[in-house]
Amino acid sequence: MSVRRGWVDYQARLARVIAHVHEHLDAPLDLPRLAELAHLSPFHWHRTYAALYGETLAATVRRLRLHRASGYLANSTLPVADVARRCGYPNVQSFARAFRDSYGSSPSAYRRQGMHQVFRAGTTPVLAAGYTVQIRVVPAVRVAGLDHHGAYMQVGRAFETSFTHMAAAQLLRPDTRWLAVYFDDPEAVPERQLHARAGLSLPAGAGPPPGLVPFTLGGQRCAVLHHRGPYASMRAAYAWLYGRWLVETGHAAADLPVFEEYLNNPRDTAPEDLRTDICLPLAGPATA
Numbered sequence: 001m002s003v004r005r006g007w008v009d010y011q012a013r014l015a016r017v018i019a020h021v022h023e024h025l026d027a028p029l030d031l032p033r034l035a036e037l038a039h040l041s042p043f044h045w046h047r048t049y050a051a052l053y054g055e056t057l058a059a060t061v062r063r064l065r066l067h068r069a070s071g072y073l074a075n076s077t078l079p080v081a082d083v084a085r086r087c088g089y090p091n092v093q094s095f096a097r098a099f100r101d102s103y104g105s106s107p108s109a110y111r112r113q114g115m116h117q118v119f120r121a122g123t124t125p126v127l128a129a130g131y132t133v134q135i136r137v138v139p140a141v142r143v144a145g146l147d148h149h150g151a152y153m154q155v156g157r158a159f160e161t162s163f164t165h166m167a168a169a170q171l172l173r174p175d176t177r178w179l180a181v182y183f184d185d186p187e188a189v190p191e192r193q194l195h196a197r198a199g200l201s202l203p204a205g206a207g208p209p210p211g212l213v214p215f216t217l218g219g220q221r222c223a224v225l226h227h228r229g230p231y232a233s234m235r236a237a238y239a240w241l242y243g244r245w246l247v248e249t250g251h252a253a254a255d256l257p258v259f260e261e262y263l264n265n266p267r268d269t270a271p272e273d274l275r276t277d278i279c280l281p282l283a284g285p286a287t288a
């Protein structure tokens with residue numbers, strides 16, 4: 001069996017594991033069941049997972065659960081106990097310990113004082129915190145990825161599945177970029193109807209591997225908000241960008257959806273150090 005054929009085989013097996021994990025974050029995960037989904041020995045499959053994805057399954061589950069929890073805390077009024085239960089924690093105490101270890105504060109303190117509150121405070125605090133908007137032409141990027149329907153905080157599933165397809169096709173490079181486009185406003189569209197598309201940049205001259213959709217992002221003048229911090233705070237950042245910055249500067253948005261580029265990896269980056277460019281296409285000529 002060739003190396004590429006082996007990659008494709010393992011990619012298909014572990015894609016089933018990824019799908020199952022994303023769909024069952026609110027429940028205990030049965031390791032023998034995951035081994036069965038992967039069609040791999042329960043003694044060895046988790047080592048294969050770690051070798052291919054760069055983190056253990058336990059680290060993946062913990063990261064995804066806390067990522068989902070941060071979204072609930074920043075963007076809903078659910079009680080902390082309900083957030084813990086929806087994210088697979090048996091009690092508030094274990095959830096609070098895990099959240100503090102990753103985010104540096106208790107769930108309640110994060111809700112009151114997290115970066116999402118900086119954007120809600122208005123223009124001056126945002127600028128004082130170093131959040132500025134740059135108007136520039138964003139060069140076009142060819143991307144291969146997948147459509148995602150549902151909560152935007154769960155778009156990671158499309159990214160991770162796209163990653164496995166790109167790896168299987170040997171299309172990953174040191175300069176591979178991670179981007180997503182968001183077609184709907186979560187304040188105006190029911191969560192289950194939200195539509196996004198997420199994927200990874202293609203090397204020059206390469207086409208998308210089987211199973212992925214090709215698309216292009218950029219190629220126009222954009223207002224770029226460089227965001228630092230947890231992804232959960234970006235909903236508040238969007239509200240500020242559209243409701244304050246766009247109105248007060250007099251710029252007009254183009255008839256194109258907003259897109260994001262993720263500049264570092266949540267697998268090895270603390271939530272407060274995550275960096276994301278939020279790119280809002282602007283009407284007018286494609287000049288800086």
